[in-house]
Amino acid sequence: MKKLIQIFALSILSASATAGWFGDDNKATNTKQDAKTYTLKLAETWPSNFPIFGDTTKNFKKLAESMSNGRLKIRIDSKNKHKSALGIFDFVKSGQYDLGHSGSYYWKGKDINTLFFTSMPFDMTATEQHAWFEYGGGQELMDKVYAKHGIKSIIGGNTGNQMGGWFQKEINSVADLQGLKMRIPGFAGEIMAEVGAKPTNIPAGELYTALDRGTIDALEWVGPSLDLRMGFHKVAPYYYTGWHEPGTELQFLINLKKYNTLPKDLQTILITSMKLAAYDMLTRSNHESAKNWASMKKNYPNIQVKTFPKPVFDALRTANDKLLKKLAAEDPLSKEIITSRHNYLKKARAWTAISEQSYLNSQSK
Ligand code: CA
Numbered sequence: 001m002k003k004l005i006q007i008f009a010l011s012i013l014s015a016s017a018t019a020g021w022f023g024d025d026n027k028a029t030n031t032k033q034d035a036k037t038y039t040l041k042l043a044e045t046w047p048s049n050f051p052i053f054g055d056t057t058k059n060f061k062k063l064a065e066s067m068s069n070g071r072l073k074i075r076i077d078s079k080n081k082h083k084s085a086l087g088i089f090d091f092v093k094s095g096q097y098d099l100g101h102s103g104s105y106y107w108k109g110k111d112i113n114t115l116f117f118t119s120m121p122f123d124m125t126a127t128e129q130h131a132w133f134e135y136g137g138g139q140e141l142m143d144k145v146y147a148k149h150g151i152k153s154i155i156g157g158n159t160g161n162q163m164g165g166w167f168q169k170e171i172n173s174v175a176d177l178q179g180l181k182m183r184i185p186g187f188a189g190e191i192m193a194e195v196g197a198k199p200t201n202i203p204a205g206e207l208y209t210a211l212d213r214g215t216i217d218a219l220e221w222v223g224p225s226l227d228l229r230m231g232f233h234k235v236a237p238y239y240y241t242g243w244h245e246p247g248t249e250l251q252f253l254i255n256l257k258k259y260n261t262l263p264k265d266l267q268t269i270l271i272t273s274m275k276l277a278a279y280d281m282l283t284r285s286n287h288e289s290a291k292n293w294a295s296m297k298k299n300y301p302n303i304q305v306k307t308f309p310k311p312v313f314d315a316l317r318t319a320n321d322k323l324l325k326k327l328a329a330e331d332p333l334s335k336e337i338i339t340s341r342h343n344y345l346k347k348a349r350a351w352t353a354i355s356e357q358s359y360l361n362s363q364s365k
Helices: 002-029 053-067 088-094 112-117 126-135 138-147 186-194 204-213 224-230 256-261 264-299 310-330 332-363
Strands: 038-044 072-077 099-102 151-158 165-167 181-183 198-200 238-240 249-255 304-306
Touching: 038 053, 038 088, 053 072, 053 099, 053 151, 053 249, 053 264, 072 264, 088 099, 088 151, 088 249, 112 138, 112 310, 112 332, 126 138, 126 151, 126 249, 126 332, 138 151, 138 332, 151 256, 151 264, 186 198, 186 310, 204 224, 224 264, 249 256, 249 264, 310 332
Parallel strands: 038 072, 038 099, 181 198, 238 304
Antiparallel strands: 099 249, 151 249, 165 238
């Protein structure tokens, strides 16, 4: 014990000696502007204490404040405070907020090219898409789209592969999709409409009752990480595997004008904190999904995991390709992004096929 205390005392001594050394050095080189504190206000789409997504902004805040030694202060306003879940883009564009945390595909009505930076049906997994963002030109294309709005967008955390959703009835053919009332938003909803389903938009708080009472026949949410708390497994027996959101990436938004007022080191700390928080969200999503799936299987052994039969996938894929072609024809930048994603997916998937996919196939019992 005595030895431990000695070691502890020594380490304190060496720590303070080190801090002193760097402290003096900092004093010598810091300018007055460097020592300034910058308070940045962040608006998020999520309500207060929303798990995983909301933890990502809290982690970002902790990292940014501690890495900057308090020179960055982050103030987070959840939906409960600013009252506009889908107002984040406008908040950051106008400068009412400096930062945002949301999902890029929510803004497709304002700028169609924001659609492509979250996840696309039949497209890249989280791993493949991260490689596209960082090394395949994805970030550059995102910069091109968002710069028009005076915004910078940075990856904001991935849910991993999302489940296809909870269904009251089995889907055995394309005919079973005719008139199927399903909560499935965005581009995937448009694909479902193209094959004859009826996508509906129902607020999150009303989804459970809508599925229970048969107001809707099916819905998609995320996966076990966030589905468990919604309770859908209590009212719908079929849990379909995913196709429409293979690697959903959230986004951080930064007002560019504000960003340019920050010293270079704080800009680096800001972006690094965002990416580290995003990395943690993917890790955490995997953890929570594995944990929650174990609990669902144990407590609700009647849940049946299903995958659409091939003809259904074929019809969905045909509809997907048709709608993408239409988008590409309507806007040259859409065409550039769709082509970039398409070419990168081809290359990345050939590698995934002989690496992870082959490994997983060889392990299946
Ligand atoms: Ca979803």
